[in-house]
Amino acid sequence: xxxxxxxxxxxxxxxxxxxxxxxxxxxxxxxxxxxxxxxxxxxxxxxxxxxxxxxxxxxxxxxxxxxxxxxxxxxxxxxxxxxxxxxxxxxxxxxxxxxxxxxxxxxxxxxxxxxxxxxxxxxxxxxxxxxxxxxxxxxxxxxxxxxxxxxxxxxxxxxxxxxxxxxxxxxxxxxxxxxxxxxxxxxxxxxxxxxxxxxxxxxxxxxxxxxxxxxxxxxxxxxxxxxxxxxxxxxxxxxxxxxxxxxxxxxxxxxxxxxxxxxxxxxxxxxxxxxxxxxxxxxxxxxxxxxxxxxxxxxxxxxxxxxxxxxxxxxxxxxxxxxxxxxxxxxxxxxxxxxxxxxxxxxxxxxxxxxxxxxxxxxxxxxxxxxxxxx
Numbered sequence: 010x011x012x013x014x015x016x017x018x019x020x021x022x023x024x025x026x027x028x029x030x031x032x033x034x035x036x037x038x039x040x041x042x043x044x045x046x047x048x049x050x051x052x053x054x055x056x057x058x059x060x061x062x063x064x065x066x067x068x069x070x071x072x073x074x075x076x077x078x079x080x081x082x083x084x085x086x087x088x089x090x091x092x093x094x095x096x097x098x099x100x101x102x103x104x105x106x107x108x109x110x111x112x113x114x115x116x117x118x119x120x121x122x123x124x125x126x127x128x129x130x131x132x133x134x135x136x137x138x139x140x141x142x143x144x145x146x147x148x149x150x151x152x153x154x155x156x157x158x159x160x161x162x163x164x165x166x167x168x169x170x171x172x173x174x175x176x177x178x179x180x181x182x183x184x185x186x187x188x189x190x191x192x193x194x195x196x197x198x199x200x201x202x203x204x205x206x207x208x209x210x211x212x213x214x215x216x217x218x219x220x221x222x223x224x225x226x227x228x229x230x231x232x233x234x235x236x237x238x239x240x241x242x243x244x245x246x247x248x249x250x251x252x253x254x255x256x257x258x259x260x261x262x263x264x265x266x267x268x269x270x271x272x273x274x275x276x277x278x279x280x281x282x283x284x285x286x287x288x289x290x291x292x293x294x295x296x297x298x299x300x301x302x303x304x305x306x307x308x309x310x311x312x313x314x315x316x317x318x319x320x321x322x323x324x325x326x327x328x329x330x331x332x333x334x335x336x337x338x339x340x341x342x343x344x345x346x347x348x349x350x351x352x353x354x355x356x357x358x359x360x361x362x363x364x365x366x367x368x369x370x371x372x373x374x375x376x377x378x379x380x381x382x383x384x
Contacts, residue, residue, distance in 0.1 A: 012218045012230070015153030015210055018074075018244030020275070021335070022149035023268050025072040025085065025260055027253050028062055028142040029092070030109055030374075032102035037371035039066035039112040039140070042101045043120060049095045056087040063125045064117040064140045068092075068103075074149070078265045078337040085257035086381070093379055104374040105260075106357065107142055107177030107191035107252025111367040114138045114181075124231075135198065141191040142253040144174060146264045147245035148271050153210025155275070156239045156246045160204055161282035162274045163267075164290055165309050167236055167250055168297035169321050173344055174251035174263055175301045176353035182367055188301030188354040191252050192294075200227070201234040206284040213239075236294075250294075255353045255377040258343065265340035269331040270324075280310055301352050318348050353377075 033040040043065045050059050058071040070088050075081040089103075096103045117137040119129045129136040150156035175188035187193070195201050207213045221227045230238060236250045248267055254260045273279075286309035296304035297317060304317040325341050325348075332341045360373035 012214045012222075013241050015150075015156065015239070015241040016244035017151060018149035019076075020149055020151045020155070021268055021272055022074050022076055023081065023264050024074050024147040024243075024245070025081065025264050026069060026145040026147075027085075027105070027257075027260055028067055028069050028144075029253060030102075030104050030106060030142055031066050031068060031096075032104060032109075032371055032375065034100055034102050037102075037368040039109050039117070040101060041065035041118045042099060043068050045099055046092075046095055046101065049098060050091070056084055056091060059088075059092075061120045061122060061125075063120060063128065063136060065120050066109075066112070066117060066140060067142065076335075078261060078335070078340045081264060082258065082261040085261055089257050089378065089381075102371075102375045104371070104378040105142065105176065105253040105255045106353070106374045107175070107189060108180050109140070109142075110179035110357075110361075110370045111182040112140065114140060132198065135194075138194055138197070141177065141194045143191065143195075143249060144251040144253050144260055144263065146248045146251070146267050147240065147243060148248075148267055149243075149245055150239075153213070153239065153241065154208065156244075157204075157208050157210060157213060158282070159271055159274060160237045160239060160246050161206060161208065161286070162279070163237060163246075163248075163270065164203070164282060164286050165293075165306075166270055166324070167290070168293045168304065168306050168317055169324065170248060170263060170267070171250050171252075171294065171297035172301045172304060172317055173266070173321065173347060173352065174254055174259070175298075176252040176255055176357065178354045178358055179361070179367065179370060184358070184361070187299050188352060189252050189298045192250065192298050195234060195249075198234045200232060202236070203287060203290060204233075204235050204238060206282075206287070208282075252353070255356065255374055256381045257378075258381055259347070259353070262340040262343040265332070265335070265337035266325075266328075266344055269328045269335060269337060269341065272331045272335065273328055283310070286310065301354055302348060321348055 177191040
């Protein structure tokens with residue numbers, strides 16, 4: 010089956026997907042509540058889209074396609090409020106965070122859906138260990154060539170999104186010392202990592218996808234778990250490295266940061282991406298996962314060592330004209346404040362220190378999702 014034609018979409022439109030935790034309010038562990046949640050949510054119109062995820066302790070929400078920050082944030086808030094009302098009816102908590110701090114993967118139940126059963130049969134225990142929670146952001150592209158250009162031009166900014174979204178410091182009851190431990194679960198899959206360095210959609214289809222399909226390993230783009238991947242059916246690129254933030258306000262801000270970055274990169278005033286940019290890619294990604302905003306990175310072309318926090322601040326300032334043109338100044342201001350006050354990972358560690366238990370971490374995450382943050 011040939012790779013589907015790259016659908017042309019309006020450039021710089023954006024959409025957000027959030028994988029969310031379903032939590033028992035009696036013991037704060039994950040609970041297999043998605044079938045009941047989906048049944049309840051299906052009784053009335055939903056402000057967006059809601060779907061199951063691979064295990065029954067997860068649920069995924071998708072926004073509509075947006076151009077402006079305010080509209081995206083308003084819809085995400087309506088989705089959050091709808092989920093919270095359903096959760097209150099079922100006595101189930103809903104929250105963000107890239108990992109649950111103490112759930113045991115062996116207790117998870119695979120959602121009864123053909124693709125999830127296939128994934129479970131192929132990957133074994135990794136499928137249940139994939140009970141981790143991420144934010145995906147789609148950005149509209151005018152062509153497949155434009156999508157591949159943006160995909161590779163963004164390589165040096167991937168650590169920014171890992172650090173700014175980091176919300177998974179705890180796993181299986183322990184502090185991992187990572188700010189984003191979630192991504193270690195993703196890296197275990199053989200088709201994770203980065204896309205091959207091809208800048209032509211025709212070459213990508215002919216020289217990579219078709220050859221991979223002929224091996225029998227892949228059937229569609231869904232089989233790739235890359236940090237960034239093209240989505241030809243939507244006409245987008247999809248960023249997949251973010252942990253699910255604790256608030257929809259931060260989720261909207263991260264989407265608008267990516268939108269502004271893409272607008273900047275499409276002006277093509279930066280040096281073009283090169284294959285050798287990826288020599289430092291895994292190191293930079295590790296630094297962001299391990300140390301978050303306190304990490305360092307190596308610039309892929311100058312090889313200069315940079316403070317990740319300072320590189321984010323410099324980039325935010327550089328993007329101010331783009332944010333003004335897009336109407337997303339408040340989104341970038343949100344992230345600017347985060348670089349000073351700390352990420353969600355820092356918030357969760359503080360909740361553990363204050364509450365003295367893993368349950369206190371979940372309680373804090375539940376309250377944070379419900380109360381939100383100023384935009």
